[in-house]
Amino acid sequence: MAVVAVISGSYLGYRQLSQPSCTGSVPLVIAAAPEIVAPIKAAADATVATGADIDGKCLDVTVNAAEPVEIAAAIATKHATQLTGVGQGSGATVLPDVWVPDSSTWLQRLKQAAPGFTPLNAQSVATSPVVVAMPEPIAKSAVGWPDKKLQWTDLLAAMTSSDSALKPGIVDPALDASGLSGLLALGQASAAGNGNDAARVGVLRTLALNRSNLRADLVAKFPKSDDPAALANGVGLAALSEEDVIAYNATKPPVSLAALYVEPAAVALDYPFAVMPETDAARGNAADLLFGELTQSPAYRDALAGAGLRGADGAAGGGFAAPTGAPSPEAIAASAPASSGGGAANGLDATAIGRALASWTAITSPGRMLVVFDVSGSMLGTVPTAGGKTRNQVMVEAAGRGLGLLDNEWWLGVWVFSTELAGQRDYRELVPIGQLTKQKDELQASLGDVRPVEGGATGLYDTVLASYLEVQKGYQADKVNSVVLFTDGQNEDPNSISRENLIQQLKDKADAKRPVRVILIGIGNEVNKEELESVAEAGGGGAYVAQDPAKIDEIFLQAIASRAATVG
Structure with missing residues (x-):
């Protein structure tokens, strides 16, 4: 009993000493x-x-x-x-x-x-580190793993060759850091290789064919056996983290994944x-x-x-x-x-991340969009940072490059506006909103008709309301419906509705079941940012200002991406 008492006392003393002395x-x-x-x-x-x-x-x-x-x-x-x-x-x-x-x-x-x-x-x-995960049989046969060191340009060439059997996948880079890292690495490789927009767009569209919102969903698409048919039909490569590969292989799958540490290294998870x-x-x-x-x-x-x-x-x-x-x-x-x-x-x-994601979103989130160009006389002004090109030339070239990103699932139309372009109307339709696959040539040709009117003023308010109603009239529930309007000035039409009237009408005509987003892109330093923001907010969208018109490409991509918001 004495021994027990000593042991018990020692234990209680230990517990007393080991308890934290803090309170609260x-x-x-x-x-x-x-x-x-x-x-x-x-x-x-x-x-x-x-x-x-x-x-x-x-x-x-x-x-x-x-x-x-x-x-x-x-x-x-x-x-x-x-x-x-x-x-x-x-x-x-x-x-x-x-x-x-x-x-x-x-x-x-x-x-x-x-x-x-x-x-x-x-x-x-x-x-x-972010790696390229490939089923081991594919990694050995397609890229010579593990003996050969791979560059992103090599991988890009293997993905885009006409006889390629590689089936790439990606976790949506807007939702996943590994997917974003892979997208950035491929984008840099594309710029270092062909360096043209068509190649870059082709890569993005190839990735988008097998995109997933969750890593678990993408991983489930890897082949479940080493049978040639299973290997051909499953995802053959994807940017994942080293941890993802280790965790996947720990489950003892029928086909293990190889982790390819492609150079230059993609941005690691940190x-x-x-x-x-x-x-x-x-x-x-x-x-x-x-x-x-x-x-x-x-x-x-x-x-x-x-x-x-x-x-x-x-x-x-x-x-x-x-x-x-x-x-x-x-x-x-x-x-x-x-x-x-x-x-x-x-x-x-x-900025680089935003540009990459804007391009991705523009390609992977098809919409129905009316593009409206300002052709007032001020668009003849030159842009020193663009080699003396006019604002109109810079705007049209940027729009052409942006429209080139869009696939055939899009619906597009083109308007121009100034003042009194069609009788008393400040706007004129060049191409009605229609399926891109059916009027791609017509849309490209219409950009040549976007020419400034000498002496023309800016009929902004009437045009915004009319374009909003036009998009709302043909609303398509399976797409993001939007107006994207370019302007380098403020409303100058004395016969138009007032800004207060425009804002009130946009709010009154808004329909939660048929939402339309108004995206306004200001060009140069003569726009009234507060004016654009107040109108765009009433139209359920946003306003962007390119103080340097030469940087309008980036702004246009941001605008296209912004109209494709999803619920997180």
């Missing part, structure tokens, strides 16, 4: 990409178990799995904006104190769309530890404490290895089995986005 708690909520939840939770539990406190209060850490696109949509919605191809958040998502998405490209996109979004820290706590700007001081201190565990603990690095992930420096913990052909940790770390969380990565910045 500091709750810290973390939303993390699903694949990194277990390592972060283990590190959080270890930190709490040490009795760490914040000003005498215990840590209470909750780590929730959240798809990055869901949190990104919620943040964008909070800032009254939306990301290209993502759209508004559901409204039910509660923002965390700390967000650990799979890639800093999410932070780059949010900072571009919402300048008020300024997360703290955003340093990497893990990394996973898992930034982003402390939300609204987080109070106590929770911020708690986040800093946990971040220290994530960057210094060997146990955390080993937990990452168990989840198929590497440390922020590209090195892996114990038990990590790197796929065949994996590069050095230094090379992997160099392929991650800038450690500031949202800076340029591999020469890519938010």
Whole structure:
């Protein structure tokens, strides 16, 4: 009994000493990409178990799995904006104190769309290179894996050759960071190769044929046997993370995936530890404490290895089995986005990302669109940054390139406007809205008829209302219906309706069951941005201003992408 009493007393004394001395708690909520939840939770539990406190209060850490696109949509919605191809958040998502998405490209996109979004820290706590995943039999026969080192230009040539049997797939790059990384890499390879729009568009359309909204859906399309027919019908390559390949092969599938580390390296997933700007001081201190565990603990690095992930420096913990052909940790770390969380990565910045996603969205989200060109006399003004071309020439050339992105599922029409172009009317139809496949030549030819009228003024308000009603009249429920109007000035028609009248009519005629988006593109510094924004907002769309008309290509792509918002 004496021995038992001594042991019991010792145990109670141990428990008393091992209990945290803190009182109360500091709750810290973390939303993390699903694949990194277990390592972060283990590190959080270890930190709490040490009795760490914040000003005498215990840590209470909750780590929730959240798809990055869901949190990104919620943040964008909070800032009254939306990301290209993502759209508004559901409204039910509660923002965390700390967000650990799979890639800093999410932070780059949010900072571009919402300048008020300024997360703290955003340093990497893990990394996973983006690879080209291919069924091993296809990788051996098609590209000589594992003996041959592959360039993105090689892969692009293999994908686009006339006798290619490769069937590429992609997770929608607007919704997935690995898909975005692959899209950017292929885009750069396309620019370095043929360097023409037709080749670039062809690549995007090829990828779009087998796109998925979720990684799990894409992975399910890989062949289920090494039978030639199964290999031919399944997805033959896709940009995924190294972790995706490791996780897939761990299930012992009938056909394993090879991870091809194509050069130059695609932008890696870097898992930034982003402390939300609204987080109070106590929770911020708690986040800093946990971040220290994530960057210094060997146990955390080993937990990452168990989840198929590497440390922020590209090195892996114990038990990590790197796929065949994996590069050095230094090379992997160099392929991650800038450690500031949202800076340029591999020469890519938010503008490059936005341009790539705008092109993607324009191709993959067919719509019904009326394009309206300003042909007032001021469009004869020259653009010094475009070699002295007129505003009209720059506008028409940009529109021609933009329209060249669109596939045959689109419906398009073309109007021009100034003042009194058709009797008292300020606008004139060049091509009625119709299926692109049936009037592609007519549409291209109509751009040659977009010519400024010397002395013509800008009949903006009447034209906006008439074009809105025209699109609404032939509304198609299976497409995004929109007006995209270019102008370099302000309304100058004294006989037109007023701006207040236009805004009221747009609101009155709006039909939630037949929505039409009005997208206004201002050219040069003579436009009234406030005027364009107020009208576009009433028309359910947005306004964009190209202060330098030579950069209108980029603005046009943004405009096309913006009219294709989806619910995130």
